[in-house]
Amino acid sequence: MNIFWLNGAFLPEEDALISPEDSGFTTGIGVFDSQLAVDGKLVYGEEHFARLMHDSEIVIQKKPDTDINAFIRTAEKLLQKNNLVAGRARVRSTITGGIPEHILGPAQKLTVLMCVGPAPDTGTLPPVKACIIADYPRIAGCALENCKRLDYTRSYAARRMAEKQGAQEAILTNTDGNIACGATSNIFIEENGTLITPPLSDGVLAGVTRRKIIEERGAREESISVERLKKADKTFLTNSLTGLREISKII
Numbered sequence: 001m002n003i004f005w006l007n008g009a010f011l012p013e014e015d016a017l018i019s020p021e022d023s024g025f026t027t028g029i030g031v032f033d034s035q036l037a038v039d040g041k042l043v044y045g046e047e048h049f050a051r052l053m054h055d056s057e058i059v060i061q062k063k064p065d066t067d068i069n070a071f072i073r074t075a076e077k078l079l080q081k082n083n084l085v086a087g088r089a090r091v092r093s094t095i096t097g098g099i100p101e102h103i104l105g106p107a108q109k110l111t112v113l114m115c116v117g118p119a120p121d122t123g124t125l126p127p128v129k130a131c132i133i134a135d136y137p138r139i140a141g142c143a144l145e146n147c148k149r150l151d152y153t154r155s156y157a158a159r160r161m162a163e164k165q166g167a168q169e170a171i172l173t174n175t176d177g178n179i180a181c182g183a184t185s186n187i188f189i190e191e192n193g194t195l196i197t198p199p200l201s202d203g204v205l206a207g208v209t210r211r212k213i214i215e216e217r218g219a220r221e222e223s224i225s226v227e228r229l230k231k232a233d234k235t236f237l238t239n240s241l242t243g244l245r246e247i248s249k250i251i
Contacts, residue, residue: 003081005074005114010081022111024096030150031055032094035240036119040085045072047208055147056095062107078116088119090241119241127248131167132226133158138172138180138203145203155183165251169237174203179224185239186210189232195219209238
């Protein structure tokens with residue numbers, strides 16, 4: 001039996017109920033975060049929950065009263081309750097605007113949900129084939145693009161288009177025609193031994209793994225054209241659950 005954490009309570013799945021009038025369902029008002037846990041402990045938990053709270057303030061214009069350390073304790077307790085304390089697991093946290101007084105009305109009481117499950121073993125993941133999709137551009141200069149919002153329609157549609165071309169991931173361009181990020185990943189190129197990734201101002205999701213690579217490996221932030229991407233020595237996708245994966249082919 002799966003246990004969830006909803007609005008401060010640990011509940012079995014059948015009792016973890018959310019109103020059909022919740023703005024996360026009716027209008028997609030909300031944010032979420034997916035992060036990795038290893039042997040029952042979060043990897044970069046503080047950074048992930050800090051981003052979640054930041055995104056909630058930007059998108060919903062309100063954030064939960066719970067502090068980051070309390071979220072970390074809750075997540076690790078939830079992993080214990082679901083017997084996910086050995087090996088790799090994922091923790092997904094979602095915040096919605098709850099039930100507003102009217103459509104697009106300000107958030108009253110937020111809905112906060114946390115769930116856990118197994119995470120893939122990155123040691124078994126092969127390089128990926130990626131397809132550049134220009135049909136659904138991300139908006140350069142838009143702060144909302146940096147947030148992990150519930151509305152994943154663009155990423156969903158782009159991924160389906162990429163799969164029809166035989167690729168496993170979609171690489172989205174932005175409104176300036178430059179590379180932004182993957183449907184569920186950030187992108188890096190390697191030139192002469194230096195890692196480069198598009199800046200947040202290019203409509204890029206502010207990924208935690210992306211930031212860690214910039215901080216720890218000295219990656220540079222520069223706009224990347226489609227031509228530059230294709231000519232790079234190497235290209236990589238980053239994601240909190242799958243880590244750093246090389247792209248074998250770009251179509």
